[in-house]
Amino acid sequence: MLPIISTIPLRQMASGDILSLQVYKFIGATPGKKVYIQSNLHGAEIVGNAVIHQLIEFLWMLDNTDLIGEIWLLPVCNPMGTNQRSHHFSSGRYCVYEAKDWNRIFWDYEKDISQSNQSGENQLLTFAKSQINLDIEEIRINFLDAIKQQFVKLSDKVNSDSGVAYTEKFRYKLQSLSLDADYLIDIHSSTNQGLNYLYYFRDREESAKFFLLDFGILLDEYDGDAFDEAFIKPWLALEECFLQLGRTIKFDVEAWTLELGRGMEMIPDSVAKGVRGIKNYLKQKGVLSNDFQLDDIPQRNHDMMFKTKSKVTKYYATVGGMINSRIALGREVRAGEQIYQILIFNKQGKLPTTVDIFADRDGFVYDVSANQSVNEGEFVLGIM
Incomplete structure (x- = not known):
């Protein structure tokens, strides 16, 4: 199965050269979920590029009937950070011009919709009340449409003659690719020397086990400005609103940050665990067909240790x-x-x-x- 490859201009430099993003889209014969996977948001954290390369090779060998839905892969998602150097060392954690962490700049719809409307009621709660008797799939479609409508307004500013700071354009480009995903995976590694683990959000422990890692950290406190947070936070907030109204809903929307090894290195063991875990996740979530078998994945329940971020x-x-x-x-x-x-x-x-x-x-x-x-x-x- 060959991917659709899209090259997206991102930034023109003073030299006239243009930095771009490249997206690999694998689309199955049967419609289904959209999976978005990116790597290298922080410049020194390059292990995800090797993971995505091996995933591309894996998907390339499949028939389109083996894939249900679509998978978008975006390696080197931050060329500015990736190219940043200090002496021999790769850094790229911060946009040095604006003094911002590249993973603390993203637009969070929940912050917009949590404002009060003219009657003084929380807008998100008003939306939940309007959807209370609908089935969950219809609610999902309506809420995603509301997110998209608000996101479109950002494009007016991004494309205006006055322009915007680069981090605003950058976040707009990345989020425009991932906004309508069902499952989002952002691959990182430790800035220092770290183990292989993942960050996850509430009520997603069972899915976390699909990645076959030994450790998971629940994000029980966050501000919504990180890439995975900005993606899933509106959905978690809507689930909470329905709970207040007496209805329990859990959307099949998930966001993950995989932390694999350490910066400036593609550690083979970390790469292998990342590829293995993502392949198993795709299989368990039904993105790979029931008939397709993963020979290198153990057919057993995976034990995983969970901790909460506030207790780290x-x-x-x-x-x-x-x-x-x-x-x-x-x-x-x-x-x-x-x-x-x-x-x-x-x-x-x-x-x-x-x-x-x-x-x-x-x-x-x-x-x-x-x-x-x-x-x-x-x-x-x-x-x-």
Whole structure:
């Protein structure tokens, strides 16, 4: 099955060169769900490009009857961030011109529709009341249409003669491709050194297991400006409104951020786990036909450890110095156990000293800083 390949101009540089996005669209013989998968939103986090490359090779070998619905794949979704360098190192986490995190800039429809209408009622609640007796598929269609109508208004500003800041145009381009997806997967990796895990949203634990990863973090607190958050937050808010009205609804709309390995590297194990998990997710969600078999996927229930973001502890250097010793990535820890030590070269005419730091709760180390030279207040490690 050959993809439809679309090249989308994104930004013209002062040199006259044009940066573009390239989308690979695989469309099955039978209509169904739309899956949107992107990678490399943060410039140094390149592992998703290898994952998408292998997914393209996998889908290429299928017949169009094996695919139900469509899959859109967007590698190198942020060429500005990908090309950014500091000495030998790839950075690209922030738009340096506007001082914004590339994954904290996205438009959140829920913030628009949560405003009060002329009668003083929340607009989202008003919408839910108008749909209370409809079937769930009709509600989904109507709500997506409302999202699209509001999104169209952004294009007037983006295409105006006065123009917009680049991050506004960039987010518009990405969200225009993904707005009508049913399932969204955004592939990242740790800025530092991290395990393979995913972020997920409430009531989606069973689907999270389809990715066959060992760990998942529930986003129980978020502001809606990240790519996955902006996509699913309106749907979660609408579910909550229906619950207030006495009706339980769960839309088959899902958003995931996969965190695979560490930045600036395509770690083979992380790539393999990402590809394996996404293929299984597609199969379990019915995007791959019932007749199509995945030979490399175990036919068993996958055990997964779930944590909540609000209970994840990040440790920041209490003093400046060098990390003299540190507990290893992936290690289990107990409350009161020493997790790292900082060597301090005092500029006070004194001998060097060390400061020991201890865990304040049980857990395991899921992320550690790449740099073992830290200023006070810089990230050292995370425990979930």
